Amino acid sequence: MEIIRGAGPGEGHGDFRAKQMRARDMLRGDLDGPELEEYVEQRVLTTTLERALNWARSNSLFPMTFGLACCAIEMMAIVGARVDIARFGFEALRASPRQADLIILSGRVSIKMAPIIRRLYDQMLEPKWAISMGACCSSMGVFNNYALTPADKFMPIDVHVPGCPPRPEALMHGVLRLRDMIQDHEQEGWRDRYGARGTEEVVPPSEREVEMLRQATQHSEAEKGPRIG
């Protein structure tokens, strides 16, 4: 769904005044019959709620302020004036994973950093997406050695942007491909997108926690007093 602004066919500058007058007539209730039909056809766009939601979401991604290595310098450049992601509504970089819905892995991921990144990704709220930027976190690039791990090993990646480092334009292209992806697919959590249902690791509560929970419930029940009915 592409929105093109500007003058359509038969929408000259002088036509604007006529449209204003017609809008006034409509509000007064003076329009009816074929004129009203035409008016509605020109101004109303029908779509599904889901598509409208996707359209809104895909044009207001909140990337996380998160840099790993040299690619982060290029990532910072897309916020600047030359490749301005504010044009697409992505300029609100959030410092907290709770407020972000896009994480850009910009640089090499060391084995020591991987659990931290995974935790940040898990802390982000659905729907969420991930871009792996540069050769290092896709295939480990020139740093293919004992200390690193590719990002696909521990988290789902939606878009890989190749390059060492990718130019800001390339990352911009990746972000726009992600935007297309969000618009074309119905919204699902990453576990549905990548068939990862049933792989959740849930730590069961300890006996002490169960006991504390039980006591807390009893306490609040007693405060409420006897149930009526």
Add this chain to the structure above:
Amino acid sequence: MPDAPGLELIAQDLRQADAESVVDTVYFRDRATLVVAAPTIRAALGHLRDKGYGALMSVHGVDYWPEEPRFSVLYELLDMREVDRITVKVRVPGDDPIVPSVTPEWPTADFQEREVYDMFGVLFTDHPDLRRILMPEDYEGHPQRRDFPVGGEPVHFTANEHDTPRYWE
């Protein structure tokens, strides 16, 4: 830098204090190196500190595999008044890489000895807190050893992914 005779004088002083101390002296490209027996390293560094080499600038390891003795630990000392440097070197065998820690006398050696331990597996006795510093704590092996596999990931491209079906598993 002490010149070549100056290095020999220092070595002679150390030998007078402890005949077992200095194993060898190397003077190469204006760099003076004392090769010291591992058990006497603390006394040797203490002696050099009394001579004015008061700053321990660096501690690092080398793996000479397959040569024996395999590992060496190097201590770079600096005389801050004369701006004079000397390198002290300890060689230890590969199957028993144990060096006395100099951390009690030189606190700056703490993290650097941990790094040598992390990367080469050289054990420092009397170190207050000898654990890995760079690699994850559950990492196996010492990655800077020369017989450590280069490792990393075999890189798959669309050109060769058919040769290894289900390579992602």
